[in-house]
Amino acid sequence: MxxxxxxxxxxxxxxxxxxxxxxxxxxxxxxxxxxxxxxxxxxxxxxxxxxxxxxxxxxxxxxxxxxxxxxxxxxxxPAWAYLAAFIVCALIYWNSASEQVPLYLTNRRTWQALDTVISEQKATSFVDLGSGMGGVVTFLADAHPGLRARGVETAPLVFLASRIRLMLRRLPNAEFAYRSIWDEDLSAHDVVYCFLSPVPMPRIFLKAKAEMRPGTLFVSNSFTVPDVEPDAVVEVDDTRKTRLYLYRI
Ligand SMILES: C[S@@+](CC[C@H](N)C(=O)[O-])C[C@H]1O[C@@H](n2cnc3c(N)ncnc32)[C@H](O)[C@@H]1O
Incomplete structure (x- = not known):
């Protein structure tokens, strides 16, 4: 509702x-x-x-x-304009139907909250699962030159936008891969971040628990893992009252 x-x-x-x-x-x-x-x-x-x-x-x-x-x-x-608009929408909202994850973006205040999480965790590698337009990854890579920041995304136009963003920013410690979140090896990362929807949360957390190293951090924006108590909650001072749920593996 x-x-x-x-x-x-x-x-x-x-x-x-x-x-x-x-x-x-x-x-x-x-x-x-x-x-x-x-x-x-x-x-x-x-x-x-x-x-x-x-x-x-x-x-x-x-x-x-x-x-x-x-x-x-x-x-x-003309009728083709509606078809063209539909195709563009499909290339953007690629994962809405199959994964039930639409496109909405992490805001700047939340980027800053994640920046603090990265510092506190002394993380050297970070992945954004479903990295959208690449805002989180490029912001963190810029703020932490010692961090390897990676994004994985499969919505074609959105992925293209993140690659263009990276070309313009030229951050050697950032990368975007055209890859499903389900194919990403999470053992390589100190902090795994996602902003998805309630639907994939149980499965993605099972994957995180199976692959992430002990002591690393799984962070979910807005959506909790059902029946799992987060180790900490970061309340972001933004208009939508964003909450970051932190799960220590
Ligand atoms: C809500 S958006 C978040 C975008 C970005 N992480 C941010 O916070 O600004 C979720 C993104 O996950 C992507 N996504 C959903 N399922 C995916 C999958 N199986 N593999 C890769 N990306 C996926 C969607 O295309 C969408 O861009």
């Missing part, structure tokens, strides 16, 4: 922001100097701004900008 609510809230915020802007446009129509596509883009931009003020993540900005255009020109959008 909670997860359904979490999925619906952003869409409600989109509806509210688009609705407020549409109402304003209809009300002030006579005095608005622009019309046509320009007005629709301006409408989308204003809704995107309101959405950000309501706490929507930057990912929603392009969606908010395109929505009024898509609604106004739905009849002229």
């Amino acid at each position: 909670n997860s359904i609510r979490r999925q619906l809230i952003p869409w409600l915020k989109v509806l509210v922001s688009q609705g407020v802007v549409l109402a304003l446009v209809l009300w002030l129509r006579e005095s608005i100097p622009v019309d046509g596509p320009l007005l629709l883009v301006a409408q989308g931009l204003a809704a995107a701004l309101i959405g950000r003020l309501l706490g929507l993540s930057p990912f929603w900005i392009p969606i908010q900008i395109l929505l009024p255009l898509a609604a106004a020109y739905n009849a002229v959008v």
Whole structure:
């Protein structure tokens, strides 16, 4: 129920922001100097701004900008555009259907909390299981030149984005592998981090227990391992009240 609510809230915020802007446009129509596509883009931009003020993540900005255009020109959008959009979404949300793990990203405050965990653990190797756009890995590699930071990811476009990020940052101690989390050898890492979903938690923890060395740390963002008490919980001072669950192997 909670997860359904979490999925619906952003869409409600989109509806509210688009609705407020549409109402304003209809009300002030006579005095608005622009019309046509320009007005629709301006409408989308204003809704995107309101959405950000309501706490929507930057990912929603392009969606908010395109929505009024898509609604106004739905009849002229060619059918292939929907197929192309579907393919792009599939290449991004590759693991949503099979693994029931969507794409959402660890925020900067949580990167900093992980930075502290790495220092306290005196870790020399780290892996992010399902490394998304590579933010965690590149941040930690940059902050800890002595750390080997690795990410594994199988969503094609997301993986590509993380490789491009790394090319731009040129961090010799960071790497991304196109590999399933289930194929990664966890014995090589002092800290194993994941931000997945409730579904894979029991299986991934079994794998961690079987492969990780004694004394190393398994860290899960937001999702606990059922029936296993974490050794520590880090409460991050961010808007979504992130919790990191730390399990000592
Ligand atoms: C919630 S995102 C977290 C991204 C990143 N770790 C972060 O915190 O910013 C989970 C990621 O795990 C990836 N993923 C899910 N199942 C996977 C699997 N079996 N192998 C590799 N990656 C997987 C998804 O594609 C997604 O990018």
